Amino acid sequence: PIVGLHILGHASDTLVEPFVVAGADTLRCVADTLLAGYYVRLGEPVDSVRVGFNLREGQHFMVTGLLPESSFNGGVRVVSTGVNGARTTTWTDRCPEFDRELALVKPDIVLLGLGINDSTCPAKDFKPEKFKNNYRKLLSRILEQSPDCALVFITNNDSWRYVRRRMVHNDNGAAVRQAMMELAQEYDGAVWDLFTIMGGNGSATAWRDAGLMKNDRLHFTREGYELLGDMLYRAITEEE
Known part of the structure; x- marks a missing residue:
């Protein structure tokens, strides 16, 4: 309530x-x-x-x-932030109140599922170090407000991207995954490896054919998001 x-x-x-x-x-x-x-x-x-x-x-x-x-003090409180089309720099450059608002939440764990819009470019133009630096700016603001919070990096899903009104495969999924693995090691965080869970490079087509992704092979269907949410919940709450 x-x-x-x-x-x-x-x-x-x-x-x-x-x-x-x-x-x-x-x-x-x-x-x-x-x-x-x-x-x-x-x-x-x-x-x-x-x-x-x-x-x-x-x-x-x-x-x-x-x-x-x-009024209930136990359990888990989930707070989400994000809009369609946002990049990592959306928070670092365009959200001046982010720090004050985050202080109100005081998170114990932060799930970071950003990055797919940072990688919608040809493979030759994707710069892993720039990607990580943008993430570091965001992480510094998060840790300033909640220095003891746990970090979970969610790797990008395999996807396609728009190029001149048509869709082509986004070839940066593996590079983004590697960058997130390195960030997780640097910040002593955990990784939920969505890219590998899906099946890696090219797997978006199979997920679309199974009704779990939309025809753009970028966004998931409702059933797909529910499946991912259930898997993520189990990964966090269940012991191996």
Whole structure:
């Protein structure tokens, strides 16, 4: 059950404030200048809420995250971040509030599944050291906020990429895998080797034929994502 909600983001002016509808209650959010967002404490625990904004012409509110507070102190809390098409540099160069927001989460374990959009180029143009340096910049920010958190690197899936409105195979999967293996060794992290689990180079076609990837052989189907989620969960929670 949800007992509170942090709404992270930026308003165009001080007159723009979010509100939360929880059951029959409509609650005003209080500005949290320390975290660059708003917070509301609910009157009683609920399973879901609706967030709204009273906006006039010319006003806007950019939501950068929603972080619910639970009344249950045990178990596992999962927080995800990421948008379609993002690169590693999206976090290092375009997310100035990333550090403050990460401090609010205080993760015990960070799963790093970035990198496929960093490698959508011909094999001759992929630079492993540049790839690793971009990752190092991100990792330094993560470890500054959570120095004791465990790191799990998820290697890229085998994939195809767009070139002039057509799809060609992305030949950088093995090189990205090697770069992540080296980063994991450097940072004493673990690796969930998705690239090898799939079958390595060229395996995206077999996954598409099995209904686990879409026709672009880049994105998974719902069934594919559910399978990967189940395998990752088991890899983390089950002892060998």
